[in-house]
Amino acid sequence: MRLRHMRAPGALMLTGALAGCGAPMVRQAVTPIPPASLGLTPPEAAPAMTGQGIAPIAADWWRGFGDPQLDRLISDAVAGSPTLDAAIARIAQAEAVLSARHAATAPDVTLDAQGQVTRLSGRYTIPPPFGGSTRFVGTGLANLNWDLDLFGRQREAIRGARASATAALLDSAAARLALTGGIVSTYLDLARAQAQAVIVRRTIAARENSLRLVEARIRNRLASDLDRQAAATLLAQARQALVGVQARDTLARNALAALAGRGGAYGAGLTAPAIRLDGGLAIPAAVPADLLGRRADIAAARARIAAATSGKEVARRNFYPNVNLAALAGLQAVGIGNLFTADAATVGAGPALSLPIFDGGRRRAELTGAAAALDLAVADYNGRVVGAVREAADGIAQVGALSAERSRQAEVLRGYRETGHLNAIRVSSGLDSRLDLIDNDIRTLAAEQADADLAYDAAQARVRLVLALGGGFDASQDTPR
Numbered sequence: 221m222r223l224r225h226m227r228a229p230g231a232l233m234l235t236g237a238l239a240g241c242g243a244p245m246v247r248q249a250v251t252p253i254p255p256a257s258l259g260l261t262p263p264e265a266a267p268a269m270t271g272q273g274i275a276p277i278a279a280d281w282w283r284g285f286g287d288p289q290l291d292r293l294i295s296d297a298v299a300g301s302p303t304l305d306a307a308i309a310r311i312a313q314a315e316a317v318l319s320a321r322h323a324a325t326a327p328d329v330t331l332d333a334q335g336q337v338t339r340l341s342g343r344y345t346i347p348p349p350f351g352g353s354t355r356f357v358g359t360g361l362a363n364l365n366w367d368l369d370l371f372g373r374q375r376e377a378i379r380g381a382r383a384s385a386t387a388a389l390l391d392s393a394a395a396r397l398a399l400t401g402g403i404v405s406t407y408l409d410l411a412r413a414q415a416q417a418v419i420v421r422r423t424i425a426a427r428e429n430s431l432r433l434v435e436a437r438i439r440n441r442l443a444s445d446l447d448r449q450a451a452a453t454l455l456a457q458a459r460q461a462l463v464g465v466q467a468r469d470t471l472a473r474n475a476l477a478a479l480a481g482r483g484g485a486y487g488a489g490l491t492a493p494a495i496r497l498d499g500g501l502a503i504p505a506a507v508p509a510d511l512l513g514r515r516a517d518i519a520a521a522r523a524r525i526a527a528a529t530s531g532k533e534v535a536r537r538n539f540y541p542n543v544n545l546a547a548l549a550g551l552q553a554v555g556i557g558n559l560f561t562a563d564a565a566t567v568g569a570g571p572a573l574s575l576p577i578f579d580g581g582r583r584r585a586e587l588t589g590a591a592a593a594l595d596l597a598v599a600d601y602n603g604r605v606v607g608a609v610r611e612a613a614d615g616i617a618q619v620g621a622l623s624a625e626r627s628r629q630a631e632v633l634r635g636y637r638e639t640g641h642l643n644a645i646r647v648s649s650g651l652d653s654r655l656d657l658i659d660n661d662i663r664t665l666a667a668e669q670a671d672a673d674l675a676y677d678a679a680q681a682r683v684r685l686v687l688a689l690g691g692g693f694d695a696s697q698d699t700p701r
Contacts, residue, residue, distance in 0.1 A: 243536045243537070243538075243539035243540070243583075243587065244539075244584060244587065246532075246536075246587055246588055246591040247591075248591065248594060248595060248598075249591075249595050250594075250595040250598040250599050250602070251598065252525070252598055252601055252602060253601075253602045253605055253606070255512055255605070258605065258606070258609050259507065259609075260507070260509055260511055260512060260609065276514075276692070276694075277514075277686060277689060277690065277691060277692040278692050279692035279694065280692070281686055281691065281692055282294060282400065282404050284496075285404070285495045285496050285497075285679075286494075286495070286496040287407075287493055287494050287495045287496070288494075289490065289491060289493065289494070290403075290404065290407050290493070290495065293403055293407065293476060293479075293480060293490075294400055294403055294404075296480045296481075296482070297399055297400075297403055297479050297480040297481065298396065298399070298400075300480060300481035300482065301399055301479065301480070301481050302481055303395055303398075303399055304392070304395055304396060304399060307388075307391055307392035307395040307396075308392060310388045310391065310392070311385070311388045311389055311392055313388070314381070314384045314385040314387070314388040314389075315385050315388075317381045317384065317385070318378070318381040318382055318384075318385045320381075321374070321377045321378045321380075321381040322378060324367065324374050324377070325367065325369060325374045325375075325378070326366075327364055327365070327366040327545075328364070328365045328366065329362065329363065329364050330362070330363045330365075331360075331361070331362050331363075332359070332360070332361050332363060332550075333359065333360045333361075334358070334359045334360075335356065335357070335358040335359070336356070336357060337354060337355070337356050337357075338354070338355065338357050339352075339353070339354045339355075340352065340353060340354075340355055340357075340554070346554070350554050350555075355554045355555055356554070356555055356556045357553075357554050358551070358552070358553055358556065358559040359550070359551070359552050360550045360551045360552075360559075361548050361549070361550030361551075361552075361566070362548065362549050362550055363546075363547070363548050364545070364546065364547040364548070364569075365544055365545075365546050365572075366544060366545040366546075367542065367543075367544050368543050368544060368545055368571075370540075370541075370543050371537050371540040371541075372533075372537060373534055373537040373538065373540070373542075376530045376533040376534045376537065377530065377534050379526070379530040380526075380527045380528075380529075380530030380531050380533075380534065381527075383523045383524070383526035383527035383530060384523070384524070384527040386520075386523040386526075387520045387521075387523035387524045387527060390516050390517075390519045390520035390523060391516075391517075391520050393516040393693055394515075394516040394517040394520060394693075397516060397687060397690075397691040397692075397693065398687070399479065400691065401683060401684075401686070401687045401691065402479055403476065403479050403480070404683050405680060405683055405684075406472055406475045406476050406479065407472075407476065407493060407495070408495070408676055408679050408680055408683070409468065409471075409472040409475075409676075410469060410472035410473060410476065410490070410493055411493035411495045411676065412468075412672070412673070412676040413465050413466075413468040413469040413472055414469060414492055414493065415672050415676070416465045416468075416669060416672060416673075417462065417465045417466065417469065419665060419668050419669050419672060420458060420461050420462045420465055420669075421462065422665060423458045423461070423662075423665045423669075424455065424458045424459060424462065426661050426662070426665060427451065427454050427455040427458050427662075428455060430451050430454070430455075430661075431448070431451040431452060431455055434447050434448050434451045435448060454662070472487075473487030473488055473490055474487050475487075476490065495679075497675050497676065497678070497679045498679075503616065503619050503620075503682070503685065504616060504689075505616070506616065507609060507612045507613050507616065508612075508689070511608060511609065511612055511689065511690075512605060512608065513695065514689055514690030514693055515604075515608050515690045515693065516690065516693040517604055517608075518601070518604055518605060518608055519693075519695060521597070521600055521601035521604050521605075522601060524597045524600070524601070525594070525597045525598055525601055527597070528590070528593045528594040528596075528597040528598075529594055531590045531593060531594070532587070532590040532591055532593070532594050534590070535583070535586045535587040535589070535590035535591075536587055536590075538576070538583050538586065538587075539576060539583055539587075541573055541574065541575045541576070542573070542574040542575075543571055543572070543573055543574075544571065544572040544573075544574070545569075545570075545571060545572070546568075546569070546570060546571070546572040547568065547569035547570075548566070548567070548568045548569075549565075549566070549567045549568075550565075550566060551564045551565060551566070552564060552566050608688065611684075611687075611688035612685070612688040612689060614688075615681065615684050615685030615688045615689075616685065618681040618684070618685075619678070619681045619682055619685055622674060622677055622678040622681050623678065625674055626671070626674045626675065626678060629667070629670055629671050629674050630671065632667050632670075633664070633667040633668060633671050636663050636664040636667050637664060639664075640661065640664055
């Protein structure tokens, strides 16, 4: 039902009375997890606490590895990644929706013009001599329609669109961090493959030398073909390991090219990494209290809760009347000659009321759906919060465990090297043969491989911890004001 050109006081009194009917209540089934229940404080409270936070991570934290080629890789990826292109497109889409919501609060002005030759009914509203004749009928009207938004429906829609735009911007920051972390992690895989290749080639050289010694002993009838077969098997294992390492090198190069949005030639052109594995990063002893404020994905989830809350409010306020200010001014006439005369002028203005009476349950269904969307947004936020706390706690534990493991492995490697040094002295003194050094050499090379693996595992763990701690996300720069 639509009532036009009512007297303003009467329309507003009727609107107030109808608004009192209200909208049905839909209870929220899911509530956000309080940060305190996870041992955290809200982000806004963290600065006031002492000893529970760590220094902010630099936005370009990867520069701590000291490799200019890695810096270039990240710069190229940020400039050409399809993943970031999609995130930027979603930002533009969300901002367009926000602009449309703002436009809905402004007056809507249209110009309608129509002219046609028509036969006017002789039995209707127009009397003779026009009624019953064929005449030109012309209309030219300027129309004004302005939603007064008395119940705040449009304001809530704008709030929700702004929150959605904020979430899209924060999602872009999270995508940029994930891309950066992926590149650093893959670059470490490339550096690991090259470091392992160096060790494997030394292993191959050592086992080739062992095979030559065995063959010399066989010629002197001091060893058997069984000894040669054992030495040849160890050499074949080392050569097989080199093939595997070279394959991992190629896969890492291809992955880096894909992350940078380039072809395979881009990865093949990368030089040997010159990465500083123990690049500086302050490691906290416990999950920082301000963790949630450091994470772009958590901030985006909060923004989506705000958007869903506004969506629920819009659905609730759809039960209230819609009051517009409508006006028109223009010309209406029968006959071309009459269209541009003073008597052809027409003007009208007044409130227009749209009142929902019966819709078959559509508005109630929309409200229920909006409430469910809010529950989904809260559930997503809760899952991300729990996951973020676990990621940070696991990252801290892994960094600590790998540090201890590296210390123990360093002791093992020192022991083998010292044994090798003592054995070399015995050989040079004529107390042992060179063949007696083979077993310890093999153990030493295996210990070197394990030590290298642990060094790269520790670097990877620090990268994961950086990502878990937000990777230098700065809410003041990545959140629209």
